[in-house]
Amino acid sequence: MNNQTLVICDFKILYEILSELENKINFNLIFVKNSNDFNYKLKKVKGNYMVISEKEMKDIKNQIIVKDFPIEINKLIEIINIKFLKRKYSEQSEIDLGIYKLNLNSRKIFNNEKSLDLTEREANIIVFLKNSKKPVKISKLQTEVWGHNSKLDTHTVETHIYRLRKKINTIFEDKDFIKSSKFGYII
Numbered sequence: 001m002n003n004q005t006l007v008i009c010d011f012k013i014l015y016e017i018l019s020e021l022e023n024k025i026n027f028n029l030i031f032v033k034n035s036n037d038f039n040y041k042l043k044k045v046k047g048n049y050m051v052i053s054e055k056e057m058k059d060i061k062n063q064i065i066v067k068d069f070p071i072e073i074n075k076l077i078e079i080i081n082i083k084f085l086k087r088k089y090s091e092q093s094e095i096d097l098g099i100y101k102l103n104l105n106s107r108k109i110f111n112n113e114k115s116l117d118l119t120e121r122e123a124n125i126i127v128f129l130k131n132s133k134k135p136v137k138i139s140k141l142q143t144e145v146w147g148h149n150s151k152l153d154t155h156t157v158e159t160h161i162y163r164l165r166k167k168i169n170t171i172f173e174d175k176d177f178i179k180s181s182k183f184g185y186i187i
Contacts, residue, residue: 003047004084005030009038011053017073025077050083062087095130102126116171122164135184161185
């Protein structure tokens with residue numbers, strides 16, 4: 001079953017054309033008549049979706065607006081496929097951290113207003129802590145993020161965490177992004 005869906009909004013002729021090509025496209029099709037129908041049907045969509053219409057729809061990020069007619073159908077299918085690929089790539093490189101997002105490609109953490117460049121090690125620390133269900137001890141971070149297997153007493157982890165917290169607090173004014181307890185660090 002394909003997990004990519006093209007939602008065609010109030011564009012019946014396009015839906016009919018693409019339906020005839022169903023065996024040649026690699027996405028599912030849904031037709032919606034209006035915004036009420038759109039909200040109802042979108043709840044049933046699983047996976048990656050894209051909206052295509054003749055007019056821009058508010059609050060929809062993943063949309064293609066087709067205004068120029070006639071349009072070559074093969075070219076349109078190519079545009080749709082490229083958009084799906086870009087979205088999939090973006091989703092794989094972006095990690096949700098509550099009110100923040102971490103882009104692994106650019107090594108930036110950001111919210112709606114601000115962004116912060118991270119080092120590779122800082123990004124790795126955040127990813128490791130994010131993937132942990134419980135607090136992570138310093139020794140575990142040393143082993144997993146730094147690759148140190150020795151029992152040497154080093155303050156490398158604490159220093160990196162301290163600097164990372166300071167950077168985040170300076171940009172986002174968030175002192176609680178990385179929390180610590182007697183059991184270790186957690187996001």
